[in-house]
Amino acid sequence: MQIASKFTVAVHILTCIEIFGSERRVTSDFLSESTGVNAVIIRNVLGKLRAAGIVETRQGSGGANLARPLNQITLYDVYTAVDCIDDEGLFHFHENPNADCPVGRNIHKVMDGRLRSAQQALENELKSTTLADVISDTRKIIEEE
Amino acid sequence: MQIASKFTVAVHILTCIEIFGSERRVTSDFLSESTGVNAVIIRNVLGKLRAAGIVETRQGSGGANLARPLNQITLYDVYTAVDCIDDEGLFHFHENPNADCPVGRNIHKVMDGRLRSAQQALENELKSTTLADVISDTRKIIEEE
DNA sequence: TAAGTTGAAATAACGATTATTACAACTTTA
DNA sequence: TAAAGTTGTAATAATCGTTATTTCAACTTA
Numbered sequence: 001m002q003i004a005s006k007f008t009v010a011v012h013i014l015t016c017i018e019i020f021g022s023e024r025r026v027t028s029d030f031l032s033e034s035t036g037v038n039a040v041i042i043r044n045v046l047g048k049l050r051a052a053g054i055v056e057t058r059q060g061s062g063g064a065n066l067a068r069p070l071n072q073i074t075l076y077d078v079y080t081a082v083d084c085i086d087d088e089g090l091f092h093f094h095e096n097p098n099a100d101c102p103v104g105r106n107i108h109k110v111m112d113g114r115l116r117s118a119q120q121a122l123e124n125e126l127k128s129t130t131l132a133d134v135i136s137d138t139r140k141i142i143e144e145e
Numbered sequence: 146m147q148i149a150s151k152f153t154v155a156v157h158i159l160t161c162i163e164i165f166g167s168e169r170r171v172t173s174d175f176l177s178e179s180t181g182v183n184a185v186i187i188r189n190v191l192g193k194l195r196a197a198g199i200v201e202t203r204q205g206s207g208g209a210n211l212a213r214p215l216n217q218i219t220l221y222d223v224y225t226a227v228d229c230i231d232d233e234g235l236f237h238f239h240e241n242p243n244a245d246c247p248v249g250r251n252i253h254k255v256m257d258g259r260l261r262s263a264q265q266a267l268e269n270e271l272k273s274t275t276l277a278d279v280i281s282d283t284r285k286i287i288e289e290e
Numbered sequence: 291t292a293a294g295t296t297g298a299a300a301t302a303a304c305g306a307t308t309a310t311t312a313c314a315a316c317t318t319t320a
Numbered sequence: 321t322a323a324a325g326t327t328g329t330a331a332t333a334a335t336c337g338t339t340a341t342t343t344c345a346a347c348t349t350a
Contacts, residue, residue, distance in 0.1 A: 292349100293348105301341080305336100308333100313330090318323100320323080
């Protein structure tokens, strides 16, 4: 049970756009090569990132670029953009608790707040890094190679 | 994409054991009734909770009870007991990044620490509540009904 | 106009979760 | 000791979400 790879793929995509965008056109085919993910899936993810105002894409001529500065895109922004998490929340509730049982009819209410807090802790952590951090680390590692 | 309901089911089970354990034998059939989850699945979850030293079960005569005090069982203990999270971590990495691409061969290294931190923030939050808290809230709500 | 690209729909492949069926092993009690 | 009820477990099916694939219209540039 894992958070869909759309999220890490999206970060990969954005990193490529920043790193290679100045030298070449970053197309869905190019991104498919780099990520190992099907080009249609890439276009799908790019579509969500575009809808969230994170990238711009060009139909026809092709290619994608960032729509705002690196330090104004957090991992949380990406995470919500590709919506790998339900409206229901990160934790899945079994759906048919017995309303005739005092525990069954209240367990949801009792757990909800605590689970939401846990999810929020995760999300706050994602808010604390921006793409600028990711790119900076990436450039450092590449230079050291 | 959600964390498997095994987790919330496990909490439901443990709550039932505490609340009803003094009046009756808490069998997998009874728990199946209360949760709405198949009795075999219940026995499966109980098996994991037993392996983690959280409950004891009785073959033959039937029934389950808690193996340690309520305030010594955190939500995190339950979460790890039913292992709804991979060894790989909460976040799923696409598996075939291109080693010939400088981004492809480094993205994992760059992201790993940050994703682990996010996961840990979630888990720390789960460590901060014990079943004693959950039961106390449950009893309060039941009394107010 | 030709070539290359995006956007999007439809469908298939795959994997993980949950449900179901079946039964051996065990405990209690009549 | 036999019957009834239960746990533990394996095997299999149903279901659902993710990812891959195929296909094609719309678009842009040369």
